Amino acid sequence: MLEVEDLTVALPARGQLVPVLSGVSFALDRHDSVGLVGESGSGKSMTALAIMGLLPPGARVAGRIALDGQDLLAASEADMCAIRGRRIGMVFQEPMTALNPLQSIGAQVAEPLRVHFRLSRAESDAKAARLLERVGLGGKISPHRYPHQLSGGQRQRVVIAAALACGPDLLVADEPTTALDVTVQAQVLALLADLAAESGMGLLLITHDLGVVSQTVARVLVMYAGRVVERGPTQAVFDAMAHPYTRALFAARPSEAGERPVAIPGQVPDPLHRPPGCAFAPRCRRVQPDCRQKVPPLEGRGLHLSACFHPEVAP
Amino acid sequence: MMSALRSRSLIFGAAISVLMLLVALISLAWTPYSPTAIDILHKLAAPSAAHPFGTDHLGRDVLSMIMAGASSSLSVAMIAVVVGAGLGVPLGAFAAARGGWIDDLVMRACDLAFAFPALLTAVMITALAGPGAGNAMLAIGIFNIPVFARITRSSARQVWARDFVLAARTAGRGDIGITALHILPNIAAVLLVQTTIQFALAIVADAGLSYVGLGTQPPNPSWGRMLNDAQTFIWRAPLLAVFPGLAITLSVLGLNLLGDGLQDLLDPRLRRGR
Amino acid sequence: MTAYLLRRIAILLATLFAASLVVFIVLQVLPGDPAALILGTGAREDTLAALRHQLGLDAPLWLRYARWIGGLFVGDFGVSYTYHVPVTELVRQRVLVSLPLAVFAILLSTLIAIPVGVAAAARRGGAVDAGLMGVAQVGVALPNFWLGLLLILLFAIRLPWLPASGFPGWDAGIWAGFRALLLPAVALALPQAAILARVTRAAVIDTLGEDFVRTARAKGLTRRAALWRHAVPNALIPVVTLIGLQFSFLLAGTVIIENVFTLPGLGRLVFQAIAQRDLIVVQDLVVLLAGSVIVVNFLVDLAAAWIDPRLRGAGA
Numbered sequence: 074m075l076e077v078e079d080l081t082v083a084l085p086a087r088g089q090l091v092p093v094l095s096g097v098s099f100a101l102d103r104h105d106s107v108g109l110v111g112e113s114g115s116g117k118s119m120t121a122l123a124i125m126g127l128l129p130p131g132a133r134v135a136g137r138i139a140l141d142g143q144d145l146l147a148a149s150e151a152d153m154c155a156i157r158g159r160r161i162g163m164v165f166q167e168p169m170t171a172l173n174p175l176q177s178i179g180a181q182v183a184e185p186l187r188v189h190f191r192l193s194r195a196e197s198d199a200k201a202a203r204l205l206e207r208v209g210l211g212g213k214i215s216p217h218r219y220p221h222q223l224s225g226g227q228r229q230r231v232v233i234a235a236a237l238a239c240g241p242d243l244l245v246a247d248e249p250t251t252a253l254d255v256t257v258q259a260q261v262l263a264l265l266a267d268l269a270a271e272s273g274m275g276l277l278l279i280t281h282d283l284g285v286v287s288q289t290v291a292r293v294l295v296m297y298a299g300r301v302v303e304r305g306p307t308q309a310v311f312d313a314m315a316h317p318y319t320r321a322l323f324a325a326r327p328s329e330a331g332e333r334p335v336a337i338p339g340q341v342p343d344p345l346h347r348p349p350g351c352a353f354a355p356r357c358r359r360v361q362p363d364c365r366q367k368v369p370p371l372e373g374r375g376l377h378l379s380a381c382f383h384p385e386v387a388p
Numbered sequence: 389m390m391s392a393l394r395s396r397s398l399i400f401g402a403a404i405s406v407l408m409l410l411v412a413l414i415s416l417a418w419t420p421y422s423p424t425a426i427d428i429l430h431k432l433a434a435p436s437a438a439h440p441f442g443t444d445h446l447g448r449d450v451l452s453m454i455m456a457g458a459s460s461s462l463s464v465a466m467i468a469v470v471v472g473a474g475l476g477v478p479l480g481a482f483a484a485a486r487g488g489w490i491d492d493l494v495m496r497a498c499d500l501a502f503a504f505p506a507l508l509t510a511v512m513i514t515a516l517a518g519p520g521a522g523n524a525m526l527a528i529g530i531f532n533i534p535v536f537a538r539i540t541r542s543s544a545r546q547v548w549a550r551d552f553v554l555a556a557r558t559a560g561r562g563d564i565g566i567t568a569l570h571i572l573p574n575i576a577a578v579l580l581v582q583t584t585i586q587f588a589l590a591i592v593a594d595a596g597l598s599y600v601g602l603g604t605q606p607p608n609p610s611w612g613r614m615l616n617d618a619q620t621f622i623w624r625a626p627l628l629a630v631f632p633g634l635a636i637t638l639s640v641l642g643l644n645l646l647g648d649g650l651q652d653l654l655d656p657r658l659r660r661g662r
Numbered sequence: 663m664t665a666y667l668l669r670r671i672a673i674l675l676a677t678l679f680a681a682s683l684v685v686f687i688v689l690q691v692l693p694g695d696p697a698a699l700i701l702g703t704g705a706r707e708d709t710l711a712a713l714r715h716q717l718g719l720d721a722p723l724w725l726r727y728a729r730w731i732g733g734l735f736v737g738d739f740g741v742s743y744t745y746h747v748p749v750t751e752l753v754r755q756r757v758l759v760s761l762p763l764a765v766f767a768i769l770l771s772t773l774i775a776i777p778v779g780v781a782a783a784a785r786r787g788g789a790v791d792a793g794l795m796g797v798a799q800v801g802v803a804l805p806n807f808w809l810g811l812l813l814i815l816l817f818a819i820r821l822p823w824l825p826a827s828g829f830p831g832w833d834a835g836i837w838a839g840f841r842a843l844l845l846p847a848v849a850l851a852l853p854q855a856a857i858l859a860r861v862t863r864a865a866v867i868d869t870l871g872e873d874f875v876r877t878a879r880a881k882g883l884t885r886r887a888a889l890w891r892h893a894v895p896n897a898l899i900p901v902v903t904l905i906g907l908q909f910s911f912l913l914a915g916t917v918i919i920e921n922v923f924t925l926p927g928l929g930r931l932v933f934q935a936i937a938q939r940d941l942i943v944v945q946d947l948v949v950l951l952a953g954s955v956i957v958v959n960f961l962v963d964l965a966a967a968w969i970d971p972r973l974r975g976a977g978a
Contacts, residue, residue, distance in 0.1 A: 127879060150884070158882030165880070170873040173892050174972055185881040219971040235881060500680050502907070503952040503959075507914035511932055512688050512948055592805050596918050599807055600933060619811060619922070626815050633808030641803035 074275055075101040075124070075243055080136035082116075082123055090133060091344045093119045094299045097136075103242060106269060106276040108286035108307070110322070111296035114341040117279045120296075121245045124277075125163055126153040140243070158185040162236030166248035168229035172220040178205065178231045179216025185238045204234040208264060226257035230264065237268060243275045244268075250285065262289050283326050287311055292376075295319045298342060298352035300368070305377030313386045315379035317357045351381070359383050398649025404642025412462045415455035423448060423456035424607045432625045441631050444614070445621050450628065453609040454635050460521070460610045461639070464603070465590035467525040469583060472532020477579065479533065480540025481571060484548060485563045494541065498534035506531040506593045514602045521610075524603040528593045532586055539582050543575040577654040584647035588640045595636050611636050666967060666974050674960045681952045682734070686727050689945045717743075717942075730945075739946045744938045749946050752931060759829055760927035763843050763850070764909075764916050770851035771858060771912075772905060778855070779862025779901075784889055786867060795863065801856025806915050810849035810922040817845060827924035846923045850915050854908050861904050865897035872896070899970050906962030910955040917951075 082094040094116045101107050109117040122128050124138055126145060138145040140160060145153070157163070165171050172181055182204050183197035192200065202216050208230040220228055229249060236244060246265060250258035266289050269276040278290050286293050286307065293310050295303040295318065303316040314320045324335040339356035342348065348355060350365035357364070361383055369380045415423075427447030435442045441450035483494035504512075510527035517523055547553060547570065556566050597603035598612025606613060611632040618628035697713040714720050718729065733740060739749035778798070782791045818826035829842045869875065870893050878888040917929030924930075928947060935943035967973040 125880060127876070154882050154884050156882070157880055163880040165873065165877065167873050171877045173874040173878070173896065175895050175970055184878075184883075188882050188887075221972045232877065235877070496677075499959075500677055500684070502910060503677070503681055503955040504684075504948075505910045505914035505955075507917055508948055508951055511917075511936065511944065512685070514936060516689070588803070595805055596807060596914075600918060600921050615808060615811060622811065622815060623819065626819070629808075629811045629815065633805065633811065636805050636808060637800070637803045640805075641800060644799065644803055 074103050074105075074141055075277075076137070076139045077120070077124070078137040078139075080120065080123060080138060081134070082119055082128065083133040084119075084129060085131040089345065092299060092347075093344065094123070097296070097299075097301055099294055099301070099304065101243065101275045101277060103275055104270075104273050106266075106278065106290040106292070108290035108293045109277065109279045109296060110281065110283060110286050110293060112281055112322075112341055114298070114344075115296040116299040117281075117296050118247050119299075121163065121247045121277065121279055124245060125157055125161060126150075127157075155189070158236070158241070159189040159239045160241050161243045161245060162239070162241040164229070164232050164236050164244070164246040164249045167252050168225045168232060169252065171232050172228055174220055177217050177219055178210075178214075178223070181220075182216070182231060182235045182238055185235060189239050201234070201238070204238055205231070208234045208237075208268075209260075210234070225253050226261060229253060229261055233261075233264065233268070237272070240272065241274055243277065245277045245279070247279045248281070249278075251280070251282070258285075265289065283323055295322070298347060299344065300352065300380065301371060302353065302381070303379040304371070305373075309377045313377070315373070315377070315384035315386050316353075316381045317359050317385055318353045319379075320385055321356075359385070395649070395652070397645045398653060401642050401645025401647070401649050404638060405646050408458055408639050408642060409462070411455050412458040415452075415459045419449075419452035419455045421449040421452045423452040423609045425449070432621060432628075434625075435627065442625070442627055444617060444628055445625075448609075450614075450631055453614060454611070454631055456609045457611040457614065457632065457635065458639075460604050460608060461591050461594055461636075464521055464525050464528070464594040465587050468528035468532055468590045468594075469586050471525070471529030472586060473536045473579070473583060476533040476536025476538075477540045480537035481544055481567050483537070484541045484544035484571070485567055491541070494537060498538050501531070501534040504531070507596065510597050510602050519602045519605060521604040521608070524594055524597045527597070528590050531593075532590070535586060536579070536582065539578065540575065543578045544571050547571050547574045577650075581647050581651045581654070584643050584650065588643035588647070591636065591639050591643070595632075667964075670960060670963060674956065677956050678953055681956060682731060682949050683727070685945055685949045685952065686730065689941055689948070690726065691723065734946075734949070740942045742935075742940055742943050744935070744940045744943075749943055752943065753928070753946070753950065756926060756928045756931050758832060759843075759925050760916055760920070760929065762839075763846055763919070763925070763927065764912055766843055766847040767850035767854070767912055767916070768905065768909065770847055771854040771908070774851065775855040775858035776862055776901070778859040780866055780889070780894060780897075782859070782863045783866035783870065791863075795860065798856040798859045801853055802860070804853050804856075806849050806853050807918050807922050809852060810846060810919055813845045813849055814923070829925045829927075842923075842925070846919045846925060849922070850912060850919055854912060854915075858901065858904060858908070862897065862901050865900050866893055869893040869897040895969065899966055902962060902965055902969065906959045909958040909962075913951055913955060 077100070078098050080094055080097040081092070083090040083092045085091075097116070097120055099107060109120060111117045119128070123134060124145065126148070128134065134146055136146070140156065145156070148156070172178070179198055179201045183192075183194075183201035186192045186197040186200055187194075190197075198216065205211065205214070205216055210227060210230050214223070214227065220231070223231070233249075244265070249265065250261050253261060262285060265276065265278070268274075276290065278286065280286060290307055292305065293307045294301050295310075295316065297318050303310060303314070303319045310319065314323060318337075321335075321337045325337050326334060337356060342352055342355070348365065350363075350367055351357070351360075351369050354360045354364045363382055369382050371378045371380045373379055425448060427443070429447065430439075430443050431445055431447040433439055433443040433447075439449050439451065441454065443449055444453070479494060483491045506528045509530050510524060513523045513527050514520075544567075553566060553570055556570060561569070594603055595610070595612035595615070598610040599616050601613075601616070603612060604610035614632040615629060618625070618632065622629055697710050697717065697719060701710060701713060718726060721729070730740070737750060739753065741747065742749050742752060745752065778794055782794045785791050814826045817824045824845050825842050830838045832839045866889075870889070872893070874896075875888050875893050878892045879885070883891070916927065917932060919925075920927040920929035921933065928951070932944065932947050934940075935947065
């Protein structure tokens with residue numbers, strides 16, 4: 074359904090073009106779910122914005138993004154407006170500020186229905202009320218309530234309801250639970266998985282949290298400095314993490330089991346001053362001279378690939 | 389493109405403001421003619437080499453009157469702003485430091501004061517005490533007090549909430565000490581910008597008051613009064629209406645640009661709590 | 663919502679009361695002896711006493727205040743010292759000029775400023791933005807009475823399209839009255855519009871950066887729809903508050919503009935009353951003008967609460 078081929082994005086900043094994404098490729102079908110994992114600066118959010126056509130002005134994009142064969146990068150703004158909210162829904166990271174404070178939650182969920190399906194006010198309001206129930210906000214939370222009367226978790230559910238209102242084929246969720254309390258996180262993730270399974274839509278989940286990914290998606294892509302460094306079925310990747318960065322990310326996560334997280338030394342390189350060769354080399358404990366010569370390509374047998382000349386585990 | 393314009397704001401604004409200041413200062417010592425020298429023979433003359441801006445209905449040199457008007461406007465505006473800031477800033481700082489009902493009271497009083505714009509206040513004062521530059525200063529100054537009180541109070545409140553102030557309080561510093569050492573320096577930039585705005589407003593207010601006869605009295609020249617006189621002769625000598633208004637507009641423009649430029653300059657160091 | 667409303671009304675009444683107190687004290691108490699003010703210090707003692715008695719000045723202070731306030735409530739504003747007619751009569755005729763003028767000016771100012779501000783914000787950084795804001799920067803600096811003079815010069819003298827002064831009265835027809843108020847309203851409106859446009863632009867730019875605008879676009883709204891349906895309503899809150907504040911400046915401006923255009927409004931009445939030491943008229947007018955500022959700000963607060971549900975108090 075969704076095909077991303079060799080996506081490369083550069084953004085204007087400080088008078089120059091900064092590379093943000095390089096050669097990102099993946100595919101996503103209906104009933105499918107993919108997780109994009111990485112730290113901030115890895116380019117994962119940019120991938121989502123590129124798919125939606127919401128990159129900042131002046132962005133240079135190369136490659137191909139196709140939705141059921143339709144080339145999204147070549148599409149006009151009018152075409153994209155027809156696709157956003159209707160065929161692709163998006164949920165963002167900050168639920169506290171994602172809703173218009175002046176409109177009721179019912180109105181905001183009903184809006185995409187009126188925009189795309191031209192439903193009447195009565196019809197769209199009724200449908201919005203049902204959607205709000207579906208995401209767990211029935212009963213005491215009336216559609217006439219305003220965002221400031223809801224908690225973060227509740228607001229995020231409203232955002233999800235609005236994103237799903239038109240029954241999209243694909244839901245893109247960019248760090249949907251990061252700003253929420255831990256207890257609420259699990260609920261919202263379960264809701265997302267539930268909704269995806271029920272409607273058969275594809276789910277693209279973007280997060281920095283490996284734990285989130287392990288529970289919710291079938292395939293995972295690990296990103297670093299704008300490139301995909303490892304990919305494969307979630308279980309396969311977790312069982313045998315090949316790329317040193319994936320391992321380091323795993324070791325660095327906070328865990329409930331009481332293991333101390335191990336911080337990854339160093340920092341994500343400034344995109345304007347990336348070293349030649351593998352971008353992770355300066356921080357990698359397995360680094361060799363050839364790592365700094367060329368960028369390692371994504372390779373491996375079968376579905377589990379990694380971009381490393383000296384992977385931890387041969388995939 | 390806007391950012392390029394902005395940094396020029398400071399330069400243009402400062403240049404114009406300094407120019408106006410110079411003209412005002414110079415006029416105290418010298419003007420081409422005495423601004424009050426009447427010369428009926430040459431009344432309503434068009435601009436010429438002898439009189440670059442022409443003469444008014446009493447033959448007075450317009451250029452000299454404009455220059456003298458500058459010092460008149462500046463002094464009224466300056467006193468008004470000093471009065472306003474001198475009383476308003478301590479009031480606002482006090483309200484911010486004490487909080488509670490004192491803060492409420494001060495803010496309500498400011499709200500009330502805002503219902504009486506400078507003109508109304510001047511109307512009341514002149515109804516009693518008669519017109520004049522002094523009363524104009526008083527009226528405009530009184531109106532400035534709530535403005536400064538307001539902005540001091542809101543900026544100060546933001547600083548009070550910051551960690552280093554909390555640290556100072558725990559260390560035992562009193563309100564006055566904290567206000568002097570920590571609060572005021574941190575809000576100085578905001579106050580400076582506000583001062584340029586109020587200065588500009590004071591010039592316009594003074595001109596307005598003089599126009600209706602409530603401000604600087606003749607024979608002392610004032611731009612507002614010149615406009616009033618010019619109106620009587622607008623059919624015969626339209627240019628008379630142009631120069632004083634231009635002077636007012638330029639002064640205000642200069643001060644506004646200066647304020648804008650200062651604000652952008654100080655912005656990274658200002659904590660704008662929006 | 664009702665609790666909010668009641669609270670606001672209570673504050674409104676308290677403020678009006680306080681304003682009237684201030685005016686009373688300044689004009690009746692401070693001068694010491696209003697009778698001497700009217701007749702001059704050279705007047706004979708028995709004439710002064712007679713006047714004092716006639717004006718009710720020999721009554722205790724609180725009684726004088728109560729009489730005045732009570733009178734205001736029932737529409738009795740007292741009798742003018744100079745004209746010996748009820749002040750209400752004088753005010754009624756003049757209000758029919760000043761009020762339409764003020765309303766006209768605010769409408770013009772808002773109708774110009776908001777589209778200009780939104781347009782500049784939507785095309786931020788471009789030539790349109792720089793041009794509009796450059797004009798606005800100059801507009802802010804223009805004194806409205808000078809603008810009035812320039813307008814007279816241009817549209818009444820060089821091009822005899824509109825009257826240079828005077829007001830024919832509404833009996834002469836709506837159009838004739840409108841023509842007489844057009845230049846004054848424009849003179850009042852343009853500098854205010856300049857300020858308003860700059861604030862609108864800043865507010866819209868701020869709101870365009872908010873997350874909920876991005877959410878709107880992700881739902882499929884066009885840039886224009888997201889701008890007008892989501893960004894602008896949010897930007898309007900500070901703008902509406904500013905319009906309310908501007909009303910007080912506008913009122914002060916109306917007073918001056920009426921002098922420029924020789925309009926028989928409240929402004930000219932005030933100055934005539936000052937010249938004639940007609941204290942009761944001055945007192946009534948000042949309280950009327952201050953009172954309308956307070957009422958307008960009250961209405962603006964209500965409007966802001968109507969726009970922004972967060973202002974309506976907990977729960978709603």
